[in-house]
Amino acid sequence: GAGVSQSPSNKVTEKGKDVELRCDPISGHTALYWYRQSLGQGLEFLIYFQGNSAPDKSGLPSDRFSAERTGGSVSTLTIQRTQQEDSAVYLCASSPLGLSYTDTQYFGPGTRLTVL
Amino acid sequence: LAKTTQPISMDSYEGQEVNITCSHNNIATNDYITWYQQFPSQGPRFIIQGYKTKVTNEVASLFIPADRKSSTLSLPRVSLSDTAVYYCLVGPYQTGANNLFFGTGTRLTVIP
Numbered sequence: 104g105a106g107v108s109q110s111p112s113n114k115v116t117e118k119g120k121d122v123e124l125r126c127d128p129i130s131g132h133t134a135l136y137w138y139r140q141s142l143g144q145g146l147e148f149l150i151y152f153q154g155n156s157a158p159d160k161s162g163l164p165s166d167r168f169s170a171e172r173t174g175g176s177v178s179t180l181t182i183q184r185t186q187q188e189d190s191a192v193y194l195c196a197s198s199p200l201g202l203s204y205t206d207t208q209y210f211g212p213g214t215r216l217t218v219l
Numbered sequence: 220l221a222k223t224t225q226p227i228s229m230d231s232y233e234g235q236e237v238n239i240t241c242s243h244n245n246i247a248t249n250d251y252i253t254w255y256q257q258f259p260s261q262g263p264r265f266i267i268q269g270y271k272t273k274v275t276n277e278v279a280s281l282f283i284p285a286d287r288k289s290s291t292l293s294l295p296r297v298s299l300s301d302t303a304v305y306y307c308l309v310g311p312y313q314t315g316a317n318n319l320f321f322g323t324g325t326r327l328t329v330i331p
Contacts, residue, residue, distance in 0.1 A: 210263050
């Protein structure tokens with residue numbers, strides 16, 4: 104079946120502009136996660152949605168970052184007033200239940216964001 | 220989450236068995252050990268997960284000694300397509316502890 108998809112695959116923007124990144128999780132997966140990966144670094148957790156529960160926003164680096172998940176499916180990560188340090192690959196993942204660390208997470212290909 | 224330490228990089232020739240060891244001295248009783256693989260320009264992909272002793276699947280084997288303070292991912296007869304970054308993660312089987320902590324991983328380069 105279809106995996107996790109993300110769009111756009113690449114985004115170049117100017118400093119100060121807002122950007123929206125989209126994630127389509129695997130159909131039926133309850134949990135959805137956003138991470139970001141800077142060049143040569145590991146992944147940094149940003150936010151986690153699980154069913155109808157309030158999202159875990161503990162990883163968001165500043166109030167310029169926000170995310171929503173509509174209808175328990177598609178998610179949008181929004182970065183307002185982008186800064187050059189926001190340049191990274193933004194990865195989305197979904198898991199079937201999301202109730203435990205041991206649930207396998209399935210990752211999308213990522214969106215490469217470049218802020219000029 | 221327990222901190223993990225693994226080699227930054229490794230090189231191997233095609234056809235050899237590769238063993239990547241991860242240290243997790245502070246692993247807790249309810250922690251599991253999970254390995255992910257990440258190819259260039261792709262998101263990470265789950266490889267294998269275990270709690271103790273040995274786990275084997277179609278991709279790899281995971282060896283965990285009795286004290287669980289380390290684990291070894293074993294890739295049999297690697298090919299060029301196994302060139303990737305391999306991440307060792309340790310975390311609990313408990314509700315709510317879902318975000319994965321990835322370190323910098325081990326960059327494996329398979330040489331022809």
